[in-house]
Amino acid sequence: MPAEQTSLIVKALIIAAAALTLFAWWLSARNDKRTRALTDYLKSNHEAFWRALPWHARNLNPSAAIEAYRRSGEAVEPEFLELYEARRTASRKLFLALAIAVTPIAILLIGTGLLGWSW
Numbered sequence: 001m002p003a004e005q006t007s008l009i010v011k012a013l014i015i016a017a018a019a020l021t022l023f024a025w026w027l028s029a030r031n032d033k034r035t036r037a038l039t040d041y042l043k044s045n046h047e048a049f050w051r052a053l054p055w056h057a058r059n060l061n062p063s064a065a066i067e068a069y070r071r072s073g074e075a076v077e078p079e080f081l082e083l084y085e086a087r088r089t090a091s092r093k094l095f096l097a098l099a100i101a102v103t104p105i106a107i108l109l110i111g112t113g114l115l116g117w118s119w
Contacts, residue, residue, distance in 0.1 A: 007117050013104040020101035027094040034087035038066050041080055049074070 039062045042050045049069060050058065057065045069075055070084060111117040 009111065010108060010117050010119060013108040017101060017104040020097065020104065024094060024097040024101050027090065027097050031087065031090040031094050034083065034090055035062055035066070038083050038087060041083060042069055
């Protein structure tokens with residue numbers, strides 16, 4: 001009896017999931033770059049605010065530090081707002097890309113579990 005071959009749809013879904021995951025990783029790297037730009041902005045332009053934050057907010061969760069500054073009412077500089085909006089847009093794109101990357105994996109699991117597709 002010949003060994004079962006992996007169905008074409010399974011191969012296509014695996015390749016799609018891998019490509020979409022790589023795209024999401026690339027977006028994540030770009031989003032991290034924007035986060036670093038915002039923290040560098042705060043360090044250089046609002047040093048007192050940055051130093052007043054707890055160590056963990058500055059080093060472990062810089063996104064929380066950025067949000068704290070934005071909510072403080074001091075975030076009125078156009079440069080900060082432009083950097084913040086770019087990061088926010090990038091975060092949305094990243095979330096969407098991750099949601100789309102999960103879709104082929106879910107279809108694959110449904111197909112192999114319920115529809116009898118072969119690996």
